Amino acid sequence: MRDLREGLPESRGGDEIKSVWFVLLCCRAEVITGLSEEIAMKEFMTGNHAVAHAVVLCRTPLIAAYPITPQTAIYEKLSEWEASGILKGIMMRTESEHSAMASCIAASLTGVRTFTATSSQGLALMHEMLHFAAGCRTPVVMANVNRLLAAPWGFWADQLDSLSQRDTGWIQFYCENGQEALDSVIQAYKIAEQVYLPAMVSLEAFFVSHFMEPVDVPEQEEVDRFLPAIHLPHKFDIEKPGFLVPVVSSELYRKYRHMAQTSMDSVKEVALRADLEFKEIFGRGYGIVETVMMDDAEVVIVTAGSITSTARVAVKILREKGYRVGLLKIRLFRPFPAEALQKALGGKRKIAVIDRNNSMGSGGIFCQELRAALVHSPDRPVTFSYIAGIGGTDVTPEVIQKIVFDAMGRDEPEEKPIWVMEE
Amino acid sequence: MASSVQELNLLRPGHAACAGCGLAIGMKLVLEVMGPRTVAVIVPSCEGAIGGVYPNTSYGVPTFHSAFEIAAPTAAGIANGLKIQGRDDIQVLAFAGDGGTFDIGLQSLSGVAKNNDDILYVCLDNEAYMNTGIQVSSATPSYAWTNTTPEGNPRRKKNIMEIMAAHYNPYSATATIGYPRDLQQKITKAKGIRGTKFIHLLVPCPTGWRTPSDISPELSILAVETNVFPLYEVEEGRKYTINHEPRRLPVQAYLLKQGRFKHLGEEQIRQVQRDVDEEWEKLKHRASLQG
Amino acid sequence: MNIPTDSLCELVIPISYGSTAVIETGKWGFQKPDTNLLTAPCQEACPAGINIPEVLYFISEGRKDEALFSMLMENPFPGACGRACFHPCEANCIRAQYDESVSIQALEKYVSDRASVQIEKIQPIANESAKRIAVVGGGPSGLSCAYFLSLLGHRVTIFEAKREPGGVLRWGVPEYRLPKSILRKEIRRILSLPIEMKTGVRVGRDIPFEDLDHFDAIFLSPGAGLNPSLGIEGEGLKKVWKGGEFLERINSKEKVILGKETLVVGGGNTAIDVARSALRLGSQVTLAYRRTRNEMPAIRDEIHEAEEEGVRFEFLVQPVKIHPGKKKRLAVKFQRMKLGGPDATGRSRALPVKGEFLTLETDGLITAVGERVELAWVPKPFVKNDLIGLNPSPRVFAGGDAVDQPRTIVTAIAAGKKAAISMDLSLRGNSDKALLSRIRAGKKGSLSMASYLSMREGEKWLEPKGVATYQQMNPIYFKASHRVKIRKRSRAKSLKKFSEVNMGLRPEEARLSAQRCFSCGTCNYCYNCYFFCPEGAVSLDPFLKTRTVDFDHCKGCGTCAKACPRAVVEMR
Incomplete structure (x- = not known):
């Protein structure tokens, strides 16, 4: 036994x-x-x-x-x-x-x-x-x-x-x-x-x-x-x-x-x-959150669901280009893994959360939850919220690169989430 | 007959039903025949009030207080869960009110009847939303006063038995507390049938019908003897059997005993009589088709 | 880690395992149900005070022995009364106001025939102050008195003038109405109690009245053995008989030969018995009566059956002269009569129609116009107006035909019972007449032995129950139905011999008939109060005869009282 x-x-x-x-x-x-x-x-x-x-x-x-x-x-x-x-x-x-x-x-x-x-x-x-x-x-x-x-x-x-x-x-x-x-x-x-x-x-x-x-x-x-x-x-x-x-x-x-x-x-x-x-x-495992190339990352992309796969590609491309970008995948959403996220993201400078959802009147839900989880971390990063892929619209590696560049170009977070729209 | 009555207190005393509650009488009579090898489902309604507040309950069989509109699929889930575990010895009983059956629960009941899940569904029909304080339901009869039809209900009572018959379920029957032996025989019969069984049980409500607390059984009998509520059963949606030859008293004998009908004029009473007569002829015709 | 499984469940979701019975919802109510038994009018109307609802309840439950036991508590002759009684119970049946009365008499016969109760069940009560009592006359009244006295523990001696006891039941009522085998069974049951029966002893002839002095009490119940004459010319002719003698000869199995045609005069039960017996002897019978059918004192059904069997009726005629006719026949001259105003008893008077006469020829004439009692042997102070006083002295009582009361079998039985109870009270030194009123069944004077026994034991003399009325019943609980038609032997068969005409109820018919009883004022365990109590607060036990209410939870809604079809439950 x-x-x-x-x-x-x-x-x-x-x-x-x-x-x-x-x-x-x-x-x-x-x-x-x-x-x-x-x-x-x-x-x-x-x-x-x-x-x-x-x-x-x-x-x-x-x-x-x-x-x-x-x-x-x-x-x-x-x-x-x-x-x-x-x-x-x-x-x-x-x-x-x-x-x-x-x-x-x-x-x-x-x-x-x-x-x-x-x-x-x-x-x-x-x-x-x-x-x-x-x-x-x-x-x-x-x-x-x-x-x-x-x-x-x-x-x-x-x-x-x-x-x-x-x-x-x-x-x-x-x-x-x-x-x-x-x-x-x-x-x-x-x-x-x-x-x-x-x-x-x-x-x-x-x-x-x-x-x-x-x-x-x-x-x-x-x-x-x-x-x-x-x-x-x-x-x-x-x-x-x-x-x-x-x-x-x-x-x-x-x-x-x-x-x-x-x-x-x-x-x-x-x-x-x-x-x-x-x-x-x-022989397989996922954790409740997964981190990819986080050690020296200046910008961490946060995703959940299928966008993660695309982001894996985007991070690889950006790394090849010399950008220090990491990826964090939230697998367990309820209960929200606040401690795991605090540990993973503490000390990072910038986070770009990509939400394939929007809570009308507020914004991307993963981002809200993440911000709330980090609010008491002494060395919390600046968090940027991106709404992308709503209604099944494509989120390509290019879109993700654009998001990363956008985040790099900002110092202070916007009050409202940024909607990613194709031209 | 009398000595065969098992005095099983499966509806325990001390419950919170109003004095003279027809619904409590109905539940008691049904549970008595169902016996202890039963799992019951109730939904928010007077059944919830009767069920009692934690940690005490009036229900003497394992009972689940489910949500309003899902008495049938809840019972079906339990029945299938028990079936998977080989517990064929336990019957599953769903109690819902007229609101939970005729209105909000009609769809889910229909779904279960269509699948012919093995449950006994007892609709405790007191002809309005009584637990919430007397609001009209689609089981409320013509012209009846409720708090939401202060001038009287303009529409006729929905014919739930025909709706059930249209599902070709193995057994549906009307019953009412005034004929306890008829009711208990029907429960016994239903227990012996596999599939979705439906009992339309008329239960007078002294509070909502605006009647004295001591005449619920009598009203129940008058409903039958005036033909307002004939006692019959439908098997496989085809075979209609009338179980009681009514005395065919005029509808006034039933209506005028109730405060909810006290405002009725002569023409309205005549209309109720016409409706009742018409339904009775239809029922007799259906019953005559299978000999 | 000793956590019981229940607590484990409750660590996950709330589950109520307790009972709401701990909540005393009975405090909500301001009225409570009470049992309020009433006397049914049938029992009140039965001179013997049989608890008819109880008997019929037992029959409907298939408990025949208990039904018979209940009847024997009040009447030692259910077999005889189930056949030869005028059944006032049915005339007073409340159900008659709803549809048709209940077939009480037929059920009485059914039980007495079918039940198998052994006499061992009917035992005298222990009585330390047992007395010796003489009963003069072994007819229904004397036998009844002896029976009840014996049940009360006294030692009884019956003095019967004839060679067998039974009185009118033995010598009067013909075989086809009351088979002698049934009577013998009932008398045997009575005499199996400690009763001494001295037959062939006529007090006043064989022994002097004074010989009875050594008894503690005496019951006088001589039958009406004297056949009066019509007092008309030609009564002494051959082939003119007296009804009582005629019946006694038949009941003694003597050979009686009648002519082709027989004329019977009279309108009472004796006249009908004579007429129907004459039919059975092969004669054609015409019954002549001075009033009309409606005024005939005979039992309705008997008149009807006589007519069905072929008895012809000649109404409004009174014989005035009999003279010999041609070919040894008789010619009877009748005065035509008409109905006048009511007499003291409420019956229409018969008045002669001047100058109108009718003459009928016949082979024989039998008169049946009421018998009288011979009282020469009775001490003078006891006799008044040719009858004995009911209670002529503290130790002498009387009943049967010798007292002023209707001459029916059941009134004779009732008088015997009343005398037995009165003697018992008196011998116990309890002369309070008021006590008799406490054991009444209703207001018409019938006494209940069951009440007497229960009250005597505890010396608790409660007020008698009220009498149920139709207005108190809740007819919504009854479905209209007809009386069962009782099977009768075919006319041809029944006229061939003296076998019983009434074939009685089959078990299923008896059950259905008994179920028709409203059981007015008596709980018959219909279970309405149980079924219709929303609180499950009523418990019934038909065997322990208990009906209990859980007052901790009775909310006083009143449903049980309203739903009691027979006014047994009352809110207080």
């Missing part, structure tokens, strides 16, 4: 939270059946299919979903595998995303692993239930394909849909590519089921969801080794009937919210440990 405390994060929530994990770990059930060889192999595939693979590898028995472009391929693939028996479980074809989330929460409270996928309007429709999922402490995992919100209508990449849900109590990951989406779904279950909070894995419309890349689909046995069977302490028990989530007093509401917050705080460490363990088994 392994050390029961392995993977146990340093708790900030006191002994009671530790006990939860302790008992949980004690009660770990062994994983059950093998998975068909058919999907356990390397493939050239879209991000959506990579997500679908992850769901099956996690042996998720209950999926509830509703179709929306550009999420549909996940739903269709899982339906196909349900029909062929590769997916051992139930696909609930609900009449809306709202009901899909409702069903996931409810099923989760019976003690099974659940999954849904959506995008844009669908996620917005789920909003009420997102709060509910977190409040019920159900480790539902969801893939969200980042698509712009109407109106006007469009199908293109934009992170505003999921960022609008930042206050709902969900763990949020932003993925750069299909491989990371697959790996993040697996990690998301591992994390969510330790802290009893739901987790969302975001991948941008088309750039990730539909872009075909070689994806290393892990072996089932390895995933089974990484991800133990789910065990929730809070569920329906006919032997000892309880009324789940009743009306509570103000004080009790505050107590449970605070407990959830404590659990959410622990996610950063739980996620780091999970990522380390993942790396041990699968």
Whole structure:
């Protein structure tokens, strides 16, 4: 038997939270059946299919979903595998995303692993239930394909849909590519089921969801080794009937919210440990933030999602040209990895945050969060906010170079974010 | 008959329903037949008030207080979750009010009925948003007073049973507290059927109907005997069975006992009678089609 | 790390495991339900005071033995009364105001035939001050008195003049109405109690009245054995019989040969019994009565059945002369009558129509015009107006045909019961007449032995219950329905012999009939108060006969009282 405390994060929530994990770990059930060889192999595939693979590898028995472009391929693939028996479980074809989330929460409270996928309007429709999922402490995992919100209508990449849900109590990951989406779904279950909070894995419309890349689909046995069977302490028990989530007093509401917050705080460490363990088994890891060529960087580009890949190219070009430029990728957005960012960015002179989103009346959301995280750092850098790629517009290496040059040319930050528009 | 009644207190005393609450009577009668091997879903409504404030509850079976518009998919999620774990011995029961069924929850109920998820859905119809203080719903009958129809409801009550029948779900039935044995037989029957079962349960509300606290069962009976609320069941959306031959009392016998109808004029009463007669003929016709 | 799993759940989300039962919502209410039992009018109307709602409840639940036990508590002759009683219970049935009365008599017969209760269940109570009591006359009244006295622990001796006890039930009521096997069973049940039966002993002839002096109390219940004459010319002719004698001969299994046609005079039950018996002996029967059908004192159903069997009626005629007719036949001359104003009893008087006569020829004439009691042997101070006083001395009581009361079987039984209770009270040194009013079932004088036993035990003499009215019932809980039509033997079959005409109820018919009972004022565990309590605060136990309310949680909404179809629950 392994050390029961392995993977146990340093708790900030006191002994009671530790006990939860302790008992949980004690009660770990062994994983059950093998998975068909058919999907356990390397493939050239879209991000959506990579997500679908992850769901099956996690042996998720209950999926509830509703179709929306550009999420549909996940739903269709899982339906196909349900029909062929590769997916051992139930696909609930609900009449809306709202009901899909409702069903996931409810099923989760019976003690099974659940999954849904959506995008844009669908996620917005789920909003009420997102709060509910977190409040019920159900480790539902969801893939969200980042698509712009109407109106006007469009199908293109934009992170505003999921960022609008930042206050709902969900763990949020932003993925750069299909491989990371697959790996993040697996990690998301591992994390969510330790802290009893739901987790969302975001991948941008088309750039990730539909872009075909070689994806290393892990072996089932390895995933089974990484991800133990789910065990929730809070569920329906006919032997000892309880009324789940009743009306509570103000004080009790505050107590449970605070407990959830404590659990959410622990996610950063739980996620780091999970990522380390993942790396041990699968040879890949991502961290909760990733830094590229930061040591001597005068300007650090900060990105999340698929723009990171482009930025990697831009940084390489700029370095070749002699500019001291670095890159920081924010992978975990909720909880926001403030300490990791303070550590990574402390002492840097300038930061250029590129946001494929805009909070109307304020600005780029990653930038807001970053500024707030650094505000008490004694040697905080000057932060510039760039809005680029809104509505799926192209963010090329050239655009990123322009952003870097723009930042280099400024001494004081603008009050308003700078919108990057093509001529 | 009497000795077969199991005195299971699955709706415990001490709950916060108004005195004479028809909804509490309905829940009690339903839970009694469902028995302890049941997981129940309730939604924000009088059911929430009845459920009690932490740490006490009136529900004697595991119960989940879900959101307003999703009684059905919540129950379906639980049913499927239990099914995955092989717990076929546990039934899942969804309680929602008329607002949660006829209005805000109609879409999600439709979705579940379409999938034929294995749940028993009981709509506790007290004919308006009572928990929020008596506002009109699409289950409010013609001319009824509510706080949002101070001059009387201008529209007729939605025919939820026909909507359900249009889903071809295995079993739908009307029932009301005044006929407890009929209600309990229907619950028993529904328990034996796999798929989405729907019970439209009329529950008089002394507070919202502006009636004394002691006549809820009587009003319930009058609703049936005047044909305002016939007792019948629909199987697979096709087979209609009328369960009770009504005495066909004039609608006044029902309407005039209630403060919410006290302003009705003669022509309005005649109109209600015409509507009731027309619906009854339609129902009889449907029932006659399958012999 | 000893954290129980429950607390672990609650570290994640709030889960209520406690019960709202700790919240005393009963404090909301300002009124509470109370049980308010009432006497049903059927029980009030039954001279024997049978708790009919209770009996019918037991039948509807299939608890036949308990039904019989309940009847035997008040009446030792359910088999006889289920057949030969004039059933005032049905005439007073509240359900008649809603649709049709409940078939109480048929159910009484059903239970007495089908139940299997053993006499062991009916045991005398322990009585340390047991007395010796003489009963003169072994008819329904005397047997009833002896039965109840015996139940109360006294030692009884019955003096019966005839060779067998039973009185009118034995010698009067014909076999087709009351099979003798049924009667024998009931008398056997009575006599299995510690009762000494001396048959063939006529007090005043075989032993002097003074011989009874050594008894602590005496009950006088001589039957009406004297057949009066019509007082008209020709009564002494051959083939003119008296009804009582005629029936006694048949009931003694003597061979009686009637001619082709028989004329019966009278309008009471004896006349009908005679007429129908005559039919069974192969005669064609015409019944002559001086008033009309409406005034006939006989039981309605009996008149109807007689007519169905073929008895012809000649109304508004009174015989004035009998003379021999042709071919050894009789010619009976009748005065035509008409109806006049009501007499003292409310019945229309029969007045002669001057000069109008009718003569009928017949092979035989049987008169059945009311019997009288022979009282020569009774000490003079006890007799007034040719009848014995009901309570002529502190130790002498009387009942049956010898006292001033309607001459029916059930009133005779009731008088026996009343005398038994009065004697018991008196022998216990309790002469308070007011106590009898405490054990009344209703206001018409019927006494409840069940009440007497329960009150006697604790010496708690409570006020009797009120009587239920139709207005107190909640008819919304009843579905209109018809009485079950009772199966009868076909005319051809029943006329061939004296077998019982009324074939009785089948079990399912009995259940349905019993379920029709409103159970006025008596809880029959319909469960409405249980079903309709929003608080789940009412508990019922039909076997322990308890109905309890959890007042900590009863909000006093009043639903249980309003939903009680039979006015048992009342808000206070």
